[in-house]
Amino acid sequence: MRLRLVPVLFCLALILPAPFSAPAHAAIRVIVNDVPITDYDISQRARLITLTQRKSASAAKKQAKEELIDDQVKLGEAERMGVDISQSEVDNAYANIARNVKMSPGQLNKALRSGGVKPETLKARLKAQLAWSRIVRSRFSGNIDVNESDIIAALKKTDEEDRKKSVEYDLKRIIVVVPKSSSGGFKSKRKRESNQIRSAFNDCENPGAVLGKYSEVVVQPIGRRLETELPANMRDEISALQPGKLTKPSTTPVGFEMIAVCGKREIASDIAVRTELENELRAKEGENRSRRYLMEIRRRATIIYR
Incomplete structure (x- = not known):
């Protein structure tokens, strides 16, 4: 699980509107397993995507809505399986991202806020990613085989x-x-x-x-x-x-x-290149299984669009 903050973050922060507060009564756009996703949630995630992935505003908004739905589905599955992500785990992951872009957590807070993104928006995404990573490891670890013919x-x-x-x-x-x-x-x-x-x-x-x-x-x-x-x-x-x-x-x-x-x-x-290729194929198969698993639990989830 990694989040890449591109070098243009500060440039984007200068041209995006100043940070804003959540409206007192943000409109609910989606409900996932009784958890509401509001206009504000989508706007915040879209701004984060724009800062980190160079997406257009319209593409970022569409991606943000789908990501937030997936996040709630993942967190619901985590709760069902008894997986709990502590605040310290989230803070450590946040600090690692700051370190990767040569910032302190405080500097990363400031950079995000300059672009209109609350740090909690990134932390919420990290919590879902950490939970999903733990679920996938528990479900598939040691159980992914690679065909000799593929190698x-x-x-x-x-x-x-x-x-x-x-x-x-x-x-x-x-x-x-x-x-x-x-x-x-x-x-x-x-x-x-x-x-x-x-x-x-x-x-x-x-x-x-x-x-x-x-x-x-x-x-x-x-x-x-x-x-x-x-x-x-x-x-x-x-x-x-x-x-x-x-x-x-x-x-x-x-x-x-x-x-x-x-x-x-x-x-x-040929053991070195063979092992590397085997690991790559195993990682790819793991990603495929993770994707299928998410689609499966998303179909079981109650998702209401408003």
Whole structure:
């Protein structure tokens, strides 16, 4: 689940009308399972769509109405299945969006309001998305198979050279331990030490030459991993490193963690591209099932247009 805020957000904010308050008696346009959707709801969602997707006003309004109906259907299904999304989960998702566009949550609030959109409008959309994501994972997780014939067909469409090789890494985990009860000052000190270790480290065979200068630093072997087995959020960083180098320190429950690339080699195998294609096909099938599921529960819902 991701929402893309395009770079024109601020430009649009300048040309759109100033923010406005909801009318005291907004007209109800749709009722979904006894939940009303008003003109104001549709207007707010349409403005959000205009800001984030570069849609025309008429297209945004049409999309907004359908999205709001879908959201209420999803939230109704979430309630039926006992799925509850807390306010903190919504706030965290909102903060992640702000981070992705290099803003603080407060700055994102201001940018949205400048375009006539209340932050609660985006948060309402996020709540429905989070609930639906949890429902879909619960219903379909581990139950999506991909036909071998589909994988082979997809392989035939890839570059022949990509099918012949995969990259294998030999990895170790370097942990700069920080006790949970540590002060902020101690944590800052350990982060500085982590960066110092990263700058000086260049040899997996003799790590003690660098690590021995620091207290409570743990080395754990990870072993050999294919590129497709690497965590998605670290794959690019690890692939860009030369053997003997470390990833940037990341915060974990036990301290600051870095991954050392101790070896890197190409092997004759199509496993990397095969796994990537299989994951893509599985994701596509998951989207298809999610779409069919939504259509099914939407048909069961009581939707009244006014």
